[in-house]
Amino acid sequence: NAGVTQTPKFRVLKTGQSMTLLCAQDMNHEYMYWYRQDPGMGLRLIHYSVGEGTTAKGEVPDGYNVSRLKKQNFLLGLESAAPSQTSVYFCASSRRLNQPQHFGDGTRLSIL
Amino acid sequence: AQKITQTQPGMFVQEKEAVTLDCTYDTSDQSYGLFWYKQPSSGEMIFLIYQGSYDEQNATEGRYSLNFQKARKSANLVISASQLGDSAMYFCAMREGQTSYDKVIFGPGTSLSVIP
Numbered sequence: 001n002a003g004v005t006q007t008p009k010f011r012v013l014k015t016g017q018s019m020t021l022l023c024a025q026d027m028n029h030e031y032m033y034w035y036r037q038d039p040g041m042g043l044r045l046i047h048y049s050v051g052e053g054t055t056a057k058g059e060v061p062d063g064y065n066v067s068r069l070k071k072q073n074f075l076l077g078l079e080s081a082a083p084s085q086t087s088v089y090f091c092a093s094s095r096r097l098n099q100p101q102h103f104g105d106g107t108r109l110s111i112l
Numbered sequence: 113a114q115k116i117t118q119t120q121p122g123m124f125v126q127e128k129e130a131v132t133l134d135c136t137y138d139t140s141d142q143s144y145g146l147f148w149y150k151q152p153s154s155g156e157m158i159f160l161i162y163q164g165s166y167d168e169q170n171a172t173e174g175r176y177s178l179n180f181q182k183a184r185k186s187a188n189l190v191i192s193a194s195q196l197g198d199s200a201m202y203f204c205a206m207r208e209g210q211t212s213y214d215k216v217i218f219g220p221g222t223s224l225s226v227i228p
Binding site for chain 2: 033035040041042043044045048050056058059088090092094097098099100101103105106
């Protein structure tokens with residue numbers, strides 16, 4: 001039972017490079033989220049989706065784009081990476097709003 | 113402005129004692145929900161407990177209970193009989209919104225250390 005799978009687990013980028021983080025869930029959940037975690041700041045919501053084909057901005061959306069073309073996948077893109085985007089990125093999903101989120105193991109991203 | 117406040121960056125508790133982790137929140141919605149998650153040093157996020165704003169009784173899950181005081185907008189987590197494995201970061205989170213585009217946001221967390 002895979003749950004929520006994030007790819008890749010680690011990545012080092014140079015400033016200005018682009019990349020896509022993939023989140024896949026096999027639980028048929030409607031809601032999916034991307035968070036970033038930085039020391040002392042908890043998890044901050046970047047973007048989220050309430051169903052296939054939908055996306056919405058969270059607390060810190062600038063510099064990121066997302067897509068949810070298929071219900072099971074939620075992609076997070078960095079078009080031009082900046083050192084301020086160095087962080088641990090977590091994807092999460094939930095069936096409904098009042099049910100707990102299932103989290104992936106995180107992606108540690110360093111931008112030099 | 114921070115919508116979820118966890119005023120205790122770090123807490124210590126003696127093994128087998130109870131501990132309360134504070135969480136206050138700010139929302140104008142009538143319908144909302146509050147979650148607590150645990151993040152051990154290994155990094156995974158573990159769901160502990162949920163309280164809906166309309167739930168009449170405080171939520172409980174094993175050694176975890178939620179002291180929900182709606183008028184004060186607080187949702188404190190109580191861990192009874194602390195164990196060494198309870199040492200971790202603890203995050204309070206809130207579901208907010210009035211449409212189908214509700215979202216879940218997190219507080220900054222509290223680091224709990226259980227002392228043998």
